[in-house]
Amino acid sequence: MARRLQAIDEHQHLNAILGVNSDAMAQAERYQQLRRQNSLMGPLHGIPLIVKDNIACASLPITLGCKGLASVKAVSDARVIQRLRAAGAIILARANMSEFAFDVRSRSSLGGDVRNPLQPAVTAGGSSGGSAAAVAAGMADGALGTDTGGSIRIPCSYTGLVGLRPAFRREMLEGVAPLSLSKDTVGPMVHTVRDAALLHAIMHGERPVEPEALPLKGKRFGVITALEGDDPAQLGVWSEALDRLRLAGATMINVSLPILTEVESQMCLSLYEFHTGINAWLAAQQNAPVSLREVVTSGQCLSEFLPLLEQMLSFSHLKTPQWFNGRRFQRRLYRELSGTAEQYRIDAFLYPTAKRRPADLNKMPPGCAPELAAISGLPAITLPYRLNHAGLPVGIEILSKTRNEQFLLSLALGCESALGEDDACPPLHKP
Template sequence: MQKSRLIPPRDAPEEIARRLAIIAGQPQLNAILGINPEAQAQAHLCQSQRRRGQTLGPLHGVPLVVKDNIACAGLPVTAGCQALAALRSTGDALVVRRLRAAGAIILARANMSEFAFDVRSRSSLGGDVHHPLFLGITAGGSSGGSAAAVAAGMAEGALGTDTGGSIRIPCSYTGLVGVRPRVRRGQMEGIAPLSLSKDTVGPMVHSVQDAALLHWIIHGQTPRTLESVSLKGVRFGVIRSLEGSDSHQGEVWHAALAQLARHGATLTEIDLPILHDVERAICLSLFEFRVGFDAWLKQHPGAPTDLHTIVASGQFLPEFLPLLTQMLACDKLKTPAWRAGRELRRRLRHTLGQVAEQAGVDAYLYPTVCRIPDSLEKMPPGCAPELAAISSFAAITLPCGRTRSGFPVGLEILSPAADESPLLALAAACETAFTPP
C-alpha cells in the first residue's frame, strides 16, 4: 500500500507558496477557477500554532483543492457557470467545515463541467480542463479540475462530487484514487445539487490511505490507519460485459486481473442481465436538477432567482441549451418516468446484493471506464460508473497500470456492504498488489 502524502508540512507558508507556484506555472490546464486569497495568512497561522506546540488535527496546514460547486465561506461558488461568477458563499459546506476543523487549508477552487453535467470538464468560466500528461485530451469530468490539480502537483488532495461517475472518471483518466461514498443526503449540505437521488461528495488523491483519511474526516469519523488485508481468500466478481473494446486499456486490465490472482484473489465471472436496463436508464438528473438547483439558489442572497433566469441570461455554455430546456420542463419529481428511475434503483440494489451473496463474492470488479479518451470531446464511459450511482452503493477507482503510451487505466471496485470500510480495505490490498516491490 502506498504511503500517505497528506502529511502536515513543517513550514506551511513555504508549502502554500510552492503549490501556488505550481498552479501559476500551468495555466494551460485550466484546472483552477480561483485562489483563496486567505491561504497564505491561514498558513502563517498554522505555522505559529505549530511553533507554540498546538495542532488543529491530522491535516494541519495541508493545502487542498475543492470543486467549485462546494461552498467555501467568502469565496465564489459558481458551478463553472458565467451567470454565477459573482456568487459568493456565505458559509462553508459541511465537508469543508470538517476539513478546516482537521487543519486543512482550502487553497483553490477547481474548474469543472458546468453544473456538473458532463463526463468531461468544460465550463463557460474556465474552458476545457486538460489532462496534465496529455495536453489536448480531456481530464474527464465533471470533477476534472480537481483531478488535474492533484495529478499536476497543485495539491496532494481534492474534493469532488460524483453523480454518475464524476469523481471516478477523472481519477481513472489521471491515475488517481477516487471514492464515491454511499449516498448520504446530509453530506451534501452546502453543495450545489445535480441529482438529489445520486449526488455524493468524496476524495480524489494519490493513494487509498489518503482516500480513507479524507473520507473519514468529511464523514465526521475519527481518522485511523488503514490496514491492508491479504487478498488470499478474497473473492471478486468480475463483470466481463463492462470491459469494453479498447485494446490498449484491455491489455492493462487483463494484466491487472492476473496480478490480483497471483496475490491470492479468486476471480469469478459475473453475468448481470440487469445491465441492459442500466444502459437504457432514464437519467434522474433530468427531473431532479431544476427542483434541487432552484432551492439551492434561494439559499444564496444575490443569486439569480432560478434556473429559468440563468437560461434567459444566456451566460452558460450554449451546447447545454437543449439539456437545460429539457430540465426546465421538469418542475416536479413524482412523475411516472421519475418513479421508473427510482424503481430501477431498487431492483439494481437488490440484484447486486443478491448476486454477491449467491456467488460468494466480496465485491465487484470492472474497468472504471470502457475506453480511454483521445481528445477534449466527451468520451462516453459506458454504464460502469452508473452501477454505483444508481444503486447508491459505494465504489472506488484506483490505478491498475498504464497503456504503452503512458495513459493511466483505472480499476473500479464496488461493494454492497453497509459502509465503506470493507471497500477501502479491499482497495488497499489491490493497491499493494499493483505497487512494485
Template sequence: MKKQRLTPPTDCVVEITRRLTTIDAHPQLNALLGVNPDALAEAARYQTLRRRGQLTGPLHGVPLIVKDNIACAGLPLTLGCAALAQLRATTDALVVRRLRQAGAIILARANMSEFAFDVRSRSSLGGDVRHPTFPTLTAGGSSGGSAAAVAAGMAEGALGTDTGGSIRIPCSYTGLVGLRPRVRRAQMQGIAPLSLSKDTVGPMVHSVQDAALLHAVIHGQTPSTLEPMSLKGVRLGVIRAVEGDDPEQLAVWYDALVTLRRRGATLVDVGLPILPEVASATCLSLYEFRVAFDAWLRRHPGAPEGLQAIVASGQFLPEFLPLLNQMLACEKIKSPAWRAGRQLRRRLRQTLGLLAEQGRLDGFLYPTVGRIPESLAKMPPGCAPELAAISGFAAITLPCGTTRTGFPVGFEILSPAAEETALLALAAACETAFSLP
C-alpha cells in the same frame, strides 16, 4: 500500500508557497477557477500554532482543492457558470467545515463541467480542463479540475462530487484514487445539487490510505490507518459485460486480473441481466435538477431567481441549452419516469446484493471507463460508472497500470457493504498487489 501523502507539513508557509508556484506554472490546464487569497495568511497562522506544538488535527496546514460546486465561506461559488460568476458562499459546506476543523487550508477552487452535467470538464468560466500529462486530451469530468490539479502537483488531495461517475472518471484518466461513498443526503449540505438520488462527495488523491483519511474527516469520523490485508480467500465478481472495447486498456486490465489471482484472490465472472436497463436508463437528474437547483439558488443572496433566469440570461455554455430546456420542463420531481428510475435503483441494489450473497463476493470489479479519451471532446465512458451511481453503493477507482503511451488505466471496485471500511481495505490490498514486482 502507497505511502500516505496527506500529512501536516513541517513548514506550512513553505508548503503553500510551493503549491502556489506549481499553480502559476500550469495555467494552460484550466484546472482552477480561483485561488484562496487568504491561503498564505492561513498558512502563517497554522505555522505559528505548529511552533507552539498546537496541531489542530490530522490535516494541520495541508492544502486541499475543492470543486467549485462546494461552498467555501467568503469564496466564489460558480459551478463554472458565467451566470453565477458573482455568487459568493456565505457559509462553508458541511464537508468543508470538517476539513477546516481538521486543519486543512482550502487552497483553490477547481474548474468543472458546468453545472456538473458532463463527463468532461468544460465551463463557460474556465474553458476545457486539460489532462496534465496529455494536454490535447480531456481530464474527464465533471470533477476534472480537481483531478488535473492533484495530478499536476497543485495539492496532494481534492474534493469532487460524483453523480454518474464524476469523481471516478477523471481519477481514472489521471491515475488517481477516487472514492464515491454511498449516498448520504446529509453529507451534501452546502453543495449544489444535480440529482438528489445520486449525488455524493468524496476524495481524489494519490493513495487509498489518503482516500480513507479524507473520507473519515468529511464524514466526522476519527481517521485510522488501514490495516494491511491479504487477498488470499478474497472472492471478487468480474463484470465482463462492461469491460469496453479499447484494446490497449483491456491489455492492462487483463494483466491486473492476473496479478490479483497471483496474489491469492478468487475471481468469478458475473452476469448482470439487468445491465441493458442500466445502460439505457435516463439519468434521474433530468427530473430532479430544476426543483432542487431552484431551491438551492433561493438560499443564496444575490443568486439568479431560478434556472429559468439563468437560461434567459444566456450566460452558460450554449451546448447545454437543449438539456437545460428539458430540465425546465420538469417542474415536479415525482413523475412516472422518475418513479421508474427509482424502481430501477431498487432492483439494481437487490440484484447486486443477491449476487454478492450467493457468490460470497467481497466486491465487484470492472474497468472504470470503457475507453480512454482521444481529444478534448466528451468520450462516452460506458455504463460501468452508473452501476454505483444508480445503485447508491460505494465504489472506488485506483490505477492498475498504463497503456503503451503511458495513459493511466483505472480499476473500479464496487461494494454492496453498508460502510466503506471494507471497500477501502480491499482497495488497499489491490493497490499493494499492483505496486509489487
C-alpha cells in the same frame, strides 16, 4: 504553500483552477507558527486542499463553472468543508468543472476545457476534472469532487488517481449545489487509498483510523466482463492487473448482470431532479439569479447544454411517473447486485472504471460502469494501474457489495499493494 501556488501558476494552461483563496498564504503562515509551537489543529494541519466549485466554502465564490453564477459567493461552509477546516486543512483554490456538473468531460463557460496533465491535448474527464487535474499536476495532494454518475471516478481514472464515491447519504450534501437529489455524493480525489480513508473519515465526522489492508488470499471478486470494453490499449493493462491480483491470492469469478442493458438505457434521475433542486439552491444564495430559467435566458452558460437545460426545465416538480420509475430502478439494481454477490459469495465487484480511454478534449462516453454505484447507492473506489501504450493510466474500479466504506477501503488497500502503490506520491498524513 508557495510551492503549491507556483504549481497553479505554472499549470494555468490546464484550466484546472477557477480561483485561488487569497487568504491561503496567511493561513499557512499562521499554521506554520502553531506547528513550531507544537500545537496542531488536527490530522490535516496546514494541508492545502482543492475544492470543486459546487461545494460551498465561506466567503469564496461558488459558480458551478457557469458565467451566469459568477457573482454568487458562499455564505457559509458546506458540512464537509467545516469538518476539513476543523481538522486543520486549508482551502487553497476552487476547481474548474463541467458546467453544472453535467458531463464526463470538464468544460465550463467560466473556465474552458480542463486538460489532462499527462497529455494536455486530452480531457481530464468530468465532471470533477479540475480537482483531478490539480492533484495530478501537484497543485495539492488532495481535492474534493462530487460524483453523481462517475464524476469523481472517471477523472481519477483518466489522470492516475484514487477516487472514492461514498455510499449515498443525503445529510452529507449540506452546502453542495445539487445535480441529482437521489444520487449526488462528495468524495476525496487523492494519490493513495490511505489518504482517501483519512479524508473520508474526517468528512463524515469520524475519528480517523489507519486502515488495515485485507489480505487478498481467499477474497472473491466478481469480474463483470461485459464492462471490459474493446479498447486494445486498455484491455492489455486490465488483463495484467487481474493477473497481479490473482498472484496475490484473489479469486476472479466472471459474472453476468442481465440488468446491465437496463442500466445502459436508464435515463439519469438528474434529468427530473435538477430543475427543482437548483431552484431551491439558488433561492438560498446571495447575489444569485432567481431561477434556472433566468440563467438560461441570460445566455451566460454553455450553448451546447441548452437543449438539455430546456428538457430539464420541463420537469417543474419531482413526483412524476418518470421520477418514480427511476427511484424504483435504484432499488431493483441494489437488490440485483446484492443477490449476485450472495449467489457467488463475492466480496466485491471489479471492472475498468471507464470503457475506453479519452482521445481528445471531446466527450468520451465511459460506458455504464460508473452508474452501477451511482444508481444503487453503494460505495465504489477507483485505483490507478500503469500507463497503457497511449500514455494514460487505466482505472480499476471496486464496487462494494454493502454500504460499508471501511470494508471497501481495507479491500482496496490490499489491491493497491498488489497492484503496486506509487511511492513517489507524498501522503497527506505526513508533515
